[in-house]
Amino acid sequence: MSSSILGEEIKGLESIFGISSGADCDSTLPSPGILFDKEQGTLRFYSEYKDGILEIKISVPFCYPHEESAYILSSWYFDFHYLTSQNESSPSKNLTLAPKTFKKLKEIIEKGSERKDLILFELVKTLENSFDDVDLGEKNFQENEVTENDHEKSRNNVKLGDNFDGDKIFGITHGEPIVDRKSVFQAHVCKVFTTEDVEKVIKWLLSNTKIARATHNMWAYRLCKDKKPSSGGSFPIGYDIISLDHDSDGETAAGSRLQHLLNIIDAKNIFVMVTRWYGGIQLGPDRFRHINNAARQTLEKAGLINDNSQKPHVFKNKKVKEKSK
Numbered sequence: 001m002s003s004s005i006l007g008e009e010i011k012g013l014e015s016i017f018g019i020s021s022g023a024d025c026d027s028t029l030p031s032p033g034i035l036f037d038k039e040q041g042t043l044r045f046y047s048e049y050k051d052g053i054l055e056i057k058i059s060v061p062f063c064y065p066h067e068e069s070a071y072i073l074s075s076w077y078f079d080f081h082y083l084t085s086q087n088e089s090s091p092s093k094n095l096t097l098a099p100k101t102f103k104k105l106k107e108i109i110e111k112g113s114e115r116k117d118l119i120l121f122e123l124v125k126t127l128e129n130s131f132d133d134v135d136l137g138e139k140n141f142q143e144n145e146v147t148e149n150d151h152e153k154s155r156n157n158v159k160l161g162d163n164f165d166g167d168k169i170f171g172i173t174h175g176e177p178i179v180d181r182k183s184v185f186q187a188h189v190c191k192v193f194t195t196e197d198v199e200k201v202i203k204w205l206l207s208n209t210k211i212a213r214a215t216h217n218m219w220a221y222r223l224c225k226d227k228k229p230s231s232g233g234s235f236p237i238g239y240d241i242i243s244l245d246h247d248s249d250g251e252t253a254a255g256s257r258l259q260h261l262l263n264i265i266d267a268k269n270i271f272v273m274v275t276r277w278y279g280g281i282q283l284g285p286d287r288f289r290h291i292n293n294a295a296r297q298t299l300e301k302a303g304l305i306n307d308n309s310q311k312p313h314v315f316k317n318k319k320v321k322e323k324s325k
Contacts, residue, residue: 005065009118010036010043012179015277016121016186016210020046029053029083032209045124049131052084054095056127060120071113073106078127101130121177170201175298178290182279185290187298192221192271195243201271215278218291220246220258221271251276254291261295265305272299 013034020033022044030053035044045056059077064070080095104126112119167174175187188205192198198221206212223243244262246255258272274291283290299305 005118006060008179008182009065009120010034011182011279012177012184013043013121013124015182015184015279016177017045017124018210018213020044030055043120043124045128047128049082052082054128054131055081055083056124057081058120058123058127065112065116065118068113071109071116073102073109076105076109078105080127080131095131097127097130101126104130167204170197170204171302172201172205173298173302175294175301178294180283180286180290181281183281183283183287183290184277184279185274185287185294187272187274187294189270189272189295189298189302189304191269191304192223193269195223198245198271202273205273211275213277214275216249216251216254216276217273218247218249218251218254218258218276219271219273220244220255220262222259222262222267222269224268251287251291254288257288257292258295261292265296265299267299267304270299270304 018031018033020035021028021031022035030044030046032046032048032053035046036042037044041060041062043058043060045058047054047056057077057079059079061070061075063075069075078097080097082095105123108119108122108126111117170190170192172188172190175189178185188211190201192201202219206217211217221244222241225240225242244259246259248255254274258274262270262272272295274294276287276291296305
C-alpha cells in the first residue's frame with residue numbers, strides 16, 4: 001500500500017468527505033469522514049445515518065491500483081455497521097446490501113480494470129447511496145416521466161425548512177470528481193423553473209457539509225419561457241430568456257464562464273454548480289478547464305445537452321432579467 005497514486009486518491013477523498021476522528025474507547029461516535037489505515041489497507045467511511053453513524057469498511061486489495069487482479073470483485077471485502085451510542089445494549093447493528101447494489105459494485109470494479117481507473121470514490125458513494133435508498137424507501141421515487149408543471153407543483157409544496165430529499169425532488173445529478181494536484185472539482189446540475197427553485201437548490205446543496213466546506217462553490221443558471229403562439233398559430237415560436245445569474249464565490253470569473261457555457265449549449269431552465277476543494281497547489285488556468293469540463297460532463301450525464309446545441313443561438317427580442325449582485 002505504498003502507492004503514491006493511492007495516496008493521492010485518499011487525499012482527494014479526505015478533501016471531499018473530511019477526516020473522521022474514528023472510533024475510540026469512549027462513548028463518542030466517530031465523526032463523519034474518511035479514515036484510512038495504510039498498514040492494514042482498510043478504508044473506513046463514516047456518515048450520519050438515522051440517529052447514529054453508518055460505518056462502511058472497505059478492505060482495499062494490496063495490488064490496487066496497479067495490477068489486474070485488483071479489479072476482481074472477490075479481491076475486495078466490504079463490511080457495514082449502524083453505530084449508535086456505546087451506552088446502549090446494542091451499540092452496533094450489521095447491515096446487508098441488496099443484490100442490485102452488489103451488481104453495481106461488480107460493474108464499477110470490472111469497468112475500472114480497462115484503464116486501471118481509481119474507483120474508491122465511486123464505491124463509497126454507491127454504498128452510501130444504497131443505504132439512503134433503504135432509509136427513504138423507494139416507493140416515493142418512481143421513474144415515471146413527469147411534466148414541467150408536475151415538477152413545479154411538487155416544488156411549490158416544499159418549504160425550505162421541510163425534511164425532504166432535494167436530490168430526488170429537484171433531480172440533481174452529481175458528476176464524477178476531477179482530481180488534479182490534490183484539488184478536486186465536482187459539478188451538480190438540475191432543471192429549475194423559477195428563481196425560488198434556484199434558491200432552494202443552492203440551500204439544499206450547501207446543507208451538505210462536504211460541499212459547504214469546499215473552497216469555492218461557483219454556479220450559474222438560465223431560465224426561459226416559451227413564446228406565446230403567434231396570431232392564428234398553434235405552437236409557440238422560440239422562447240424568451242427571462243432570467244439568468246451567476247456567482248463565482250471567490251474564484252475570479254468562474255461564474256461568468258459557467259454562464260457562458262449555458263449560453264453556448266442553449267440551456268433552457270438549467271442550474272449548474274461546480275464545487276472545488278483546493279488541495280494546496282495552485283493550478284493556474286488549468287482550474288478553469290476543469291471547472292468547464294466538470295460542468296459539461298455532468299450536463300451530458302444528466303441528458304441536458306442537446307445534439308444541436310454545439311453553437312450559440314441568437315434570439316430576437318430577448319427579455320433578460322439578470323439579478324443584481
